Amino acid sequence: MKLYAITNIFLCFFVNAFAQSPASNVTIEFGSKNLTLDQPFLISVVIRDSESRPSILFPEIKDLEKRSKTATSSVSTVDGKKVVIQTITQEYYATKPGNYLIPEFNITVNATRLHSEETMIVFGKAQSAEALEDDSKVTVDAELESNKEDIFISVQTDKKTAYIREGFALRVSLYIAENAPVEMEFYRFNEQLQFILKKLRPANCWEENVGIEEIVKRRVQIRGRSYTEYNMYQARLFPFTTEHVNFPAVSLDMLVNDHEGAVNVENKVIRKFRSKPFSVFVKQLPDHPLRDQVAVGQYHLKEQLSGELVYPGESVRYVFKVEGTGNIKAIPAPIIQAGSSLDIYPPEVSQVIRRTYQSVAGEKAFDYFVVPKKDGKFILGRYFQWIYFNTADQAYDTLRSSKMLEVKGEDYQLANLSLNGSPGLYDNLESLDSTQESISYKQLLKDATNIIVVILLITMIWVFRR
Template identity: 70%
Template sequence: MKLYALLNIILCFSGIVYAQEFNDEASIEIGSKNLSLEQPFLISVVIRDAENRPSIIFPDIKDLEKRSKSGTSSMSTVDGKKVVIQTITQEYYASKAGNYLIPEFTINVNGQRLYANETIVIFSLGAAFADGSLEGNTEALEAEVDDIGDGIFLSVQTDKKSAYIREGFAVRISLYIAENAPVRMEFYRFNEQLQSILKVLRPINCWEENVGIEEIVNRKVTIRGRRYSEYNMYQARLFPLTSEDILFPSVKLDMLVTDNAMTVNVDKKIVKAFRSKPIRIAVKQLPDHPLRDQVAVGQYSLKEKLSAELVYPGESIRYMFKVEGMGNITAIPAPVIVANSYFDIYPPEVSQVVKRSFQNVIGEKTFDYFIVPRKDGTFPLGRYFQWIYFDSQTEKYDTLRSGKSLKVEGEDYRLANLSLSGSAGLYDNLESQDSSRESFDYKQILKDATNAIVIILLIIMFWVFRK
């Protein structure tokens, strides 16, 4: 009897567990496996329902060099809930053509172990390949090399010497050690020092898009014909919010240096400081314009979509206005809507995808509108939807205008509704609706009920064994 009851409990328990929805919060994605030498092999971690980007350490792969890391966040609204997906991507480069074995590996994400199978990646010769090419301001690095004697220097680099207000520029902090430098050294209280350095360097009048570095990667570079190991500690893109110039003062990094010059067979470690050079970024004000203090700065284009191009008065349609390009995507303002009596245009649903790297911040921001036409006729939407921005490349203002046209045929919406119900708009009598009624999350209720049943079955199982 006990055995029969136990089998029934196990079957019920198994059915309930498998009936519950399986939801992967994080996963590993592998990029293309057929690449040219100038292309990186990509490993990405995708985290769903994550407001904050976690710290992730990617594996070291034999014969492949770790380089830049990028982070992408996408935000959208589904059934009235904000959904955020974080994607962190690590780049790996090969020094020569060939087949490379990527062994199986695991990555820890918020206490969860993600597993990836073994695979083969093929790198082939491409049109061009620059060995050890530097990201950033190479001229500034070469000037720093001229001023050092032992082949070691700390560098704060930027990719521009001047920028418009709200235009992005890159910042990178790296320690460079020549391969033939006559010293041995190691990092000393690094995390504590880095936080102090960033506290000094981070300008208060800039929007920061941090790429995110969880580990120091040794990268081989060539400067003035000399081979160096670059230890990159921080990289981000900054967007000036005011017209004040930005000063990055000189900062200091202490390293433990092995000194055996005065002793025999005894290594003596001393703390030695390395300082960066100060850098100033000139911030330029935008040319005169009525919206000078509001427009986005960067390089953008428009993609749009209309759910229908022929409708009746009073029939709602969706219109997607998507701005994509390079710039501060998060701060992109909504299009300017020209007031009119031909449409009811309701506030948009907003979603965005932002990819952050040292080279740039790119992405898209989508404004999804509901439109209800009131009168018949043909209406070019470019008259009503406009988005003005400052093009940092041409150094001129530009306007993204809709190229769609909406044709409305049928009886006038206002007159038709007056004759039927006396209503003049889609949202009439909205104030009379009860907004205090609580909405129910049936999915969560079902999940809680399932968990309760599992607990009850466990209690019954325990009681059966006790008897």
């Protein structure tokens, strides 16, 4: 009888402890399992309630090539509480059609070990040969095309000139020709990489990166010759001053099976490879009263209005959402043109940022409460405007609301509405008791669970003492 009681106590204790485990905030998710060769199979790790992005090593999968990685962060407010979701996604490509078995694997996230069961995915033929070719190509700059070495390290950017606050990509890679008559391996790679990045990271740039926890390799063509590219680092940089961004020469030591003139290390020699220095020239924006404040990139507007016909004093929600490519985190709020006809209250702000090796894109939404005070038709474009510098047109542009709010009814009178018992959304705020705390059912459930655990422990001690 005593053994039965002890067993039940332990089971209840561990069930309650597991229910409170933070592991439920981290999950593994798969993308589509029926794909074509020009589409990647996606494995994602979703982390909830964490603003920091952990380092994640995704598994190697037989017959699939690991390529780009994407990091997406979502920040929003739900019932007054900040909700943060981080999603880190790894792409896998197949080289030929067929069925591929994804074996079971484990991923460690912040000391939490996640397990995934095996699954089957199917790759069909690509929709077009051109799409497959385009996906396998890598853009190389003039420095790579002019380099005739069998082995070389390259620091390159996708732009040599950029506007202030305009993003450009930085890429650090080692290239080895497939027919190079030498064998080599990395030497103290992590230590060297940190030193390289310390030299390369400019002080006058905001950095957005996916994070590389491992060397990603792929085959590329340079001057018609096959190379293996070992990508060691890639980020998107946004200069916030007009000082030119200088990238000094950096070097990488490799262990080589070559015995000509170097320090001998375990019958191998250390050979140094050095990149070439260069600069990215930063241009100031054209003259404008808001030149030092506007966002820079390519954006468009999506908006929502909860109701287009309301009465005076009735509140409506208006969402001004800016989507596009650029430094999403730094997007400022729209310019609000104040008026006596509408009360516009400060917005709730949410954002989604998608970081890839090619770009930083996403959206930033400003959620307003608008309370009209009189009859009429109100074109919201007169009240909500967002000015930015369009890098595609190299000119300033303005996003304006296209919505119209129609208000019908008597003029808004606070006293009359109070007497009629239909106050506006923000009326009588001064009469509310701000000292009264709202009930948090989640917290109550957590407290109740902790009390149960304590009772179980006391019961277990009592059973043992008998």
